Amino acid sequence: MTTLDDLPIRDDLRGLKPYGAPQLDVPVRLNTNENSYPVPEPVAEAIGKALAAELRDLNRYPDRDAVALRADLAGHLGHGLTADHVWAANGSNEIQQQLLQAFGGPGRTALGFTPAYSMHPLLALGTGTGWIPATRDADFGLTVADAVAQVRAHRPDVVFLCSPNNPTGTALDPAVVAAVLAEAPGMVVVDEAYAEFARPGTVSALAVLPGHPRLVVTRTMSKAFGFAGGRLGYLAADPAVVQAVQLVRLPYHLSALTQAAARAALAHRDALLGTVTAIMRQRDRIVAELRARGHRVADSDANFVLFEVGGDQAAAWRTLLAAGVLVRDVGLPGWLRVTAGTPAETDAFLSAMEEL
Numbered sequence: 001m002t003t004l005d006d007l008p009i010r011d012d013l014r015g016l017k018p019y020g021a022p023q024l025d026v027p028v029r030l031n032t033n034e035n036s037y038p039v040p041e042p043v044a045e046a047i048g049k050a051l052a053a054e055l056r057d058l059n060r061y062p063d064r065d066a067v068a069l070r071a072d073l074a075g076h077l078g079h080g081l082t083a084d085h086v087w088a089a090n091g092s093n094e095i096q097q098q099l100l101q102a103f104g105g106p107g108r109t110a111l112g113f114t115p116a117y118s119m120h121p122l123l124a125l126g127t128g129t130g131w132i133p134a135t136r137d138a139d140f141g142l143t144v145a146d147a148v149a150q151v152r153a154h155r156p157d158v159v160f161l162c163s164p165n166n167p168t169g170t171a172l173d174p175a176v177v178a179a180v181l182a183e184a185p186g187m188v189v190v191d192e193a194y195a196e197f198a199r200p201g202t203v204s205a206l207a208v209l210p211g212h213p214r215l216v217v218t219r220t221m222s223k224a225f226g227f228a229g230g231r232l233g234y235l236a237a238d239p240a241v242v243q244a245v246q247l248v249r250l251p252y253h254l255s256a257l258t259q260a261a262a263r264a265a266l267a268h269r270d271a272l273l274g275t276v277t278a279i280m281r282q283r284d285r286i287v288a289e290l291r292a293r294g295h296r297v298a299d300s301d302a303n304f305v306l307f308e309v310g311g312d313q314a315a316a317w318r319t320l321l322a323a324g325v326l327v328r329d330v331g332l333p334g335w336l337r338v339t340a341g342t343p344a345e346t347d348a349f350l351s352a353m354e355e356l
Helices: 041-057 067-077 091-103 119-126 144-154 174-183 239-246 256-267 269-292 313-322 343-353
Strands: 086-089 109-114 130-135 158-162 187-191 215-220 233-237 304-308 335-339
Touching (some): 041 269, 067 233, 067 256, 086 091, 086 239, 091 158, 091 187, 091 215, 091 239, 119 130, 130 144, 158 174, 313 335, 313 343
Parallel strands (some): 109 158, 187 215
């Protein structure tokens, strides 16, 4: 049987494994930060009608630039944005890949403050961009002075900032974004995949977009919208950035069905985003309960919680799995991450934690 080692694969890909969390059939799945609430029936019907309207014309290519969808996304974001400021793709992963294709590549570097989203270094690898793993403090925080010092030392072409950060959950101080933007010689990408779950008073990087053509804010409909299966991510930036990613995007990268479904979902965003408060309540419940039991827990502005298990996290993960609860081992020694889901799922998780 032929293996990867038998093929002329790139040397820097040898020995790697595909990205992805285990997809196991267990009663409680809290490992991929999905929205646990199903799409409401009226919204599902509206999406179904939108899809049906596209079926007769599937012999034709979709709108290559998804202008109507981008206009809807701009309207959702506000901040005076228009379709010219927004670009959409198959999840924020593809958005970030396109950014690295346009602004990274061979001979260029990207920097991220780890632990952070583990796809960023993989996207860098896939685009031939050198990856620089910058660091956070012992409590996973990031100060202005530390962030600026590391950017100044490495002078990367692209800086990734996650706010709220995955897997730790905490939003960035806006002063960090401003300071990095002032110091970085190239593009600054603020990954706001979990922005809708941030605690009151949290400032989005969208507020500082005007006058900063090297700033990009990426978002997704996978989390708060409960649209993970629809695969729709987007960015907001100066129109020149949108023009840049159009140079590297694949032709017709967003299907007509994806565009139609996403537009229908956006038209019913109030219903879809109605679960955000309930999820935040469960997140805060998990944080409070675990801390009351003596666990060290990272502050969270996302729909998940990073918590310390006080030992071998792989063994703890297996114990929870044996109790029917699937959480995420993100590779941080002694720590695990759990998605905030429904009250019943939180009950199951907290009950399973008693086994530890």
